[in-house]
Amino acid sequence: MLFSMLVAGCIISSISAAGMMGIKAVFRKQLTARWHYRIWMLLLVALTIPFMPGHLFQFSSWVPGLGGPQHRDLGVAGDGAGLQEAANANMLQDFTISVNRGTPEFLQTMTVGIWIAGLLVFALIILQAWLSIRRMKKTARPVSNSDVLALLEECKRKLHITREVVVLESPLVQSPMLAGVLKPYLMLPSRCMDWLSMDEIRYILLHELNHWKTKDNVTNYGIVAFQAVYWFNPLIWMALKQMRLDREIACDHAVLSSLDERFHSDYGQTILRFAGRASHSVPFSLASPFVGPKSPIRHRIETIVRFRADSRRQNIKSLAVVALAALMVASQLPVAEAMYRDDSRFDFMGEHTEYEDLSAYFSDYEGTFVLYDLNADQYRIYNESQSTRRVSPDSTYKIYSALFGLESGAISAERSTIEWNGQKYPYDAWNRDHNLFTAMDSSVNWYFQAMENRMDRGELQGYLERIGYGNADLSGRSGPFWLESSLAISPVEQVQLLKALYTNQFGFDDKHIETVKQAIQLQERGGARLFGKTGTGTVNHKNTNGWFVGYVENEGNTYFFATNIAHKDQASGSRAAEISLRILKDKGIY
Numbered sequence: 188m189l190f191s192m193l194v195a196g197c198i199i200s201s202i203s204a205a206g207m208m209g210i211k212a213v214f215r216k217q218l219t220a221r222w223h224y225r226i227w228m229l230l231l232v233a234l235t236i237p238f239m240p241g242h243l244f245q246f247s248s249w250v251p252g253l254g255g256p257q258h259r260d261l262g263v264a265g266d267g268a269g270l271q272e273a274a275n276a277n278m279l280q281d282f283t284i285s286v287n288r289g290t291p292e293f294l295q296t297m298t299v300g301i302w303i304a305g306l307l308v309f310a311l312i313i314l315q316a317w318l319s320i321r322r323m324k325k326t327a328r329p330v331s332n333s334d335v336l337a338l339l340e341e342c343k344r345k346l347h348i349t350r351e352v353v354v355l356e357s358p359l360v361q362s363p364m365l366a367g368v369l370k371p372y373l374m375l376p377s378r379c380m381d382w383l384s385m386d387e388i389r390y391i392l393l394h395e396l397n398h399w400k401t402k403d404n405v406t407n408y409g410i411v412a413f414q415a416v417y418w419f420n421p422l423i424w425m426a427l428k429q430m431r432l433d434r435e436i437a438c439d440h441a442v443l444s445s446l447d448e449r450f451h452s453d454y455g456q457t458i459l460r461f462a463g464r465a466s467h468s469v470p471f472s473l474a475s476p477f478v479g480p481k482s483p484i485r486h487r488i489e490t491i492v493r494f495r496a497d498s499r500r501q502n503i504k505s506l507a508v509v510a511l512a513a514l515m516v517a518s519q520l521p522v523a524e525a526m527y528r529d530d531s532r533f534d535f536m537g538e539h540t541e542y543e544d545l546s547a548y549f550s551d552y553e554g555t556f557v558l559y560d561l562n563a564d565q566y567r568i569y570n571e572s573q574s575t576r577r578v579s580p581d582s583t584y585k586i587y588s589a590l591f592g593l594e595s596g597a598i599s600a601e602r603s604t605i606e607w608n609g610q611k612y613p614y615d616a617w618n619r620d621h622n623l624f625t626a627m628d629s630s631v632n633w634y635f636q637a638m639e640n641r642m643d644r645g646e647l648q649g650y651l652e653r654i655g656y657g658n659a660d661l662s663g664r665s666g667p668f669w670l671e672s673s674l675a676i677s678p679v680e681q682v683q684l685l686k687a688l689y690t691n692q693f694g695f696d697d698k699h700i701e702t703v704k705q706a707i708q709l710q711e712r713g714g715a716r717l718f719g720k721t722g723t724g725t726v727n728h729k730n731t732n733g734w735f736v737g738y739v740e741n742e743g744n745t746y747f748f749a750t751n752i753a754h755k756d757q758a759s760g761s762r763a764a765e766i767s768l769r770i771l772k773d774k775g776i777y
Contacts, residue, residue: 189299190295190298190299192237192238193298193299193302195237195522196234196237196238197419197420198522199233199236199237199519199522200233200234200237200417200420200422200423201420201422202519203229203230203233203515203516204230204420204422204423204425204426205422206512206515207226207227207229207230207512207515208425208429210226210508210511210512210515211223211429214504217501217504217505218504218505219497219501219502219505220433220436220437220439220490220497221437221441221497221505222502222505222508222509223433223436223437224430224433224436224437225437225509226508226509226512227426227433227434229509229512229515229516230426230430230516231406231410231413232516233516233519234413234417234423236519236520282614282616282617282629282630282631282632302419305418305419306415306416306418308418309414309415309418310415312415313411313415313473316472316473317473319359320366320473322359323357323359323366323374324355324357324366324372326357326358326359327355327356327357327360327374328355328357329353329354329356330354330355330356330375330380332380334385335380335385335388336354338385338388338389338392339354339392342389342392342396343396345393346393346396346397346445347400348396348399348400350371350399351370352372352373352396352399353370353371353372353373354374354375355372355373355374355375356374356375356376356377356378356379357374357375357376357377358376358377360374360375360377361461362376362461362476362477362478363376363391363394363395363476364474364475364477365395365396365398365399365474365475366404366473366474366475367404368404368405368408371399371404373392373395373396374474375391383460386450386453387460390442390446390450390454390457391457391477393442393445393446394438394439394442394477395475395477397438397441397442398438398475401437401438401441403434403475404474404475406434407473407474407475408473410427410430410431411472411473414427431472431483432483432486432487434475435483435487436486436487436490439454439458439487439490439491440490440494442454443491443494444496444497451491451494454491455487455488455491455492458477458478458484458488459488461477461478462478462484530577530657530658530660530675531576532575532576533575533577533657533676533680534575535574535575535677535679537566537571539564539565539566540565540566540568541565541566541567541568542567542568542569542571543567543568544569545570546569548766548770549569549752549766551754551757552733552752552753552754552757552758552762553573553752553753553754554570554573554733554750554751554752554753555568555569555570555678555750555751556568556569556570556678556748556749556766556767556770557678557679557681557748557749557750558682558746558747558748558770558774558776559682559683559746559747560744561686561689561744561745561746561747562743562744562745566679568679573678574677574678574679575677575678575679576677577657577658577675577676577677578675578676578724578732578753579669579670579671579672579674579675579732580657580669580675580676580681580734581669581670581671581722581724581732581734581760582630582632582669582670582720582721582723582760583720583721583722583734583736584656584669584674584676584722585626585627585630585635585669586685586688586703586707586720586736587654587656587684587688588635588638588639588669589623589627589635589703589706590650590695590699590700590703591639591642591647592623592635592639592641592642593623593699593702593703594650594695594699595641595650597638597639597641597642598623598638598641600698600702603622603623603624604620604621604622605620605622605626605634605637605638606620607619607620607621607633608633608637610633612632612633614629616629616631617629617631617632617633621634623702623706624705624706627707627720630720632670635667636667647661648661651674653693654684654687654693655680655684656674656676656680656684657675657676657677658673658675658676659674660673660674660675661673661674670724671725671726671731671732678736678749678750678751679749681734681736681749681751682736682747682748682749685736685738685747685749686738686747688700689704689738689745689747704718707719707720707737712777714742715739715740715741715742715776715777716739716740716741717737717777718738718739719735719737719738719767720734720735720736720737721734721735721759721760721763721764722734722735722736722760723758723759723761729756730754730756730757730758731754731755731756731758732751732752732758733750733751733752733753733754733758733759733760733761733762734749734750734751734760734763735748735749735750735760735763735764735766735767736748736749736750737767739771739776739777741776741777746777748767750763750766750770751763752766
C-alpha cells in the first residue's frame, strides 16, 4: 500500500507541478501578483491527494459503466458419454507449479526503505531549522522603543489585525522575519533601530504583518512538510521555490497597495538594504523573512518598479486561470482512484451471517472457512478478516475457466480434447492428451492455458467482469494470471460465485453449467454428493496458499463452502480439503 502511495505521489506531484508551472507561464500576464501566489495552494491540495483515504476516490461509482467489475451478492458431459464416468480420485491431491518471485517485492521494499530514510534525513534538517528559530527567540529581547511599538499598533490597525504581535531583537537574526503559528513573533536584527529610519521600520512591519494576515506562517510549515515528503522529486522543489518567491512578491504588492506611490521606491531600497545580509537560500525556512536569497531580489525589485494596482478585469481573468488550474488538479483524482482502488478486499455486507470460532481445525495455519446454507440463506464464517481478503485463486479458477471455454466455443461438451504438445511436466498425469474431465481431475495447467489461448483476451476479460470474479485482473506478471499472479479473489466471493454457478445466475447456457458441475463432482456417500476443486499456490518452491472450494448436496439442501489457508511452507489444497471435510463432517453436512 505504501509503495502504491509513493507511485501515485510521484505521478500526481509531477503532473501537478509541471501543469501548474505551465499554466502560470502561459497565463503570466493574466494573473495578478496575489493570484500568482494563491494559485499555488491548488498544488498543495494536489500533493495531499496520494495521502487521502481511498474511499474518497470512488468517483467511478457515480458514473454507470465506469466502476469496473460489478460485484453481486450471488449469493456436462464431454467427449461423449464416457466422460460422465471419469474418475475424480486425483482432485483432492496437489498438482501445481512453483512460481519464482522475489525481485519485484524486494524492489518495492527497497524503494519504500529509501524513501523513509530520505524522509528521516529531511525530518532532522527540519528539526534543526526549528531549533535555530528557537535559539533566536531565546537570545532575543523585547523591543522597548515606544516609537516602534506605536508604529506597530498603527500598522496593525491599518491591516485590521487584532492579535498581539511580539517584536523582538536577536543577534542571530540577519533579516527581519515573522515566526510562530499560534502566537506571532516579529524578530529584528539587534540594534537595527540605530541604522533604520522609522519609515523603513514601517515598511518592514507592514510586510511581516501582511504575512501574518494571509497566514503565510502556516503555509510555511505546509511547504516544508511537502518538500520533505517529496524530497525525491526535483519538480516539487522547483515549484515550491517559485511559490516562495511569488509569496514575497504578493506580500510586496500588498504593501505597495497600502502606500502612497511616492514611497514605492523607498520600499524597494529598504529591501535592497537587507539583500547582502541574506546571501544564501534557506531550503527549509519555517519563518517568513523580509528578504530571502539574492537571486529572487531582482524579481521583487522589478515587480515593485512595474507596480500597478489590480483592476476588476484583471481579477476576473485571474479567477478564470485559477479555475483552469483547479480543473487540472481535479483531473488527478481519477489517477488517484486508479492507484488507490482497493482490490485487496471484498466489500461484504455481512447480512444473514453468523461468525464462529473454528480455530481448532486450523492448527498452525492462518485461514478462514466460509459456509453458505442455501435453504436458510445464511452464512457461517470463521475469521472474518481473512474471509474478505483477496488472494490468488490458483487452480480453483479452473472451474470458471472451463465455463468460459465452453461458453466461448473454445471447447465443447462433445469435443474437449486438447493434444499434449510434448513438453515434459513434473507430473506424469500431465504428459498426455487431456479432455475437460481428465484435465480438471489432474488439474492440468497447460490444458487450461491452451484452451484460453483459443479465446480473445477481451472476451475473457468480459467473462471475468460479467460474473464479478474477484478483482478481474488478468494482466498477469509471468505465467498464468490465476497462479499466484494478478488475479485475486476472497473466500466469500468464492462461495457467492459457486452459488451463482449452481443456480446459473450468470445466464450462461444450462448445458455448459451442467458440464462444469459434472467435471467438479468428487464423491457421493450416504445420499450426499460433494463437488469441489483444490488449489495450491507455490512460491519459490514453498506452498504458501491452499484452497478448497465447492458445495454439498444433501437432503434437499445445498451448502457452499470455501476454505483458504496460508503458511510459509505448508499450505496446500489437499490440506485445505482435509480441514474442510472435517468441518463438514462435524456439522453433519457431509
